[in-house]
Amino acid sequence: MEGNIVYIGRKPVMAYCLAVMTVLKDDKSEVILMARGRAISKAVDVAEVVRNQFISDLGIKDISIGTEQMETEEGGTRNISNIAISMVKE
Numbered sequence: 001m002e003g004n005i006v007y008i009g010r011k012p013v014m015a016y017c018l019a020v021m022t023v024l025k026d027d028k029s030e031v032i033l034m035a036r037g038r039a040i041s042k043a044v045d046v047a048e049v050v051r052n053q054f055i056s057d058l059g060i061k062d063i064s065i066g067t068e069q070m071e072t073e074e075g076g077t078r079n080i081s082n083i084a085i086s087m088v089k090e
Contacts, residue, residue, distance in 0.1 A: 008035035033085040062086040
């Protein structure tokens with residue numbers, strides 16, 4: 001399961017689109033996009049670009065959202081939102 005997770009960060013959207021297509025090329029039918037904080041909107045963009053421009057039979061299986069507490073440099077805690085978008089070939 002670990003091999004089909006794409007972590008979304010600061011790279012351009014198309015870099016992650018290529019990563020998604022690479023995962024699906026390796027005989028896997030499911031890929032999971034994981035993102036935190038400001039990268040959440042980029043994860044949604046990646047999912048839509050791949051579905052609408054590259055792999056038309058790719059569907060959204062599940063979307064889960066959550067919040068995790070992160071330690072700050074000042075010693076306090078901070079809530080960070082996260083999202084996991086599970087996409088599967090139909």
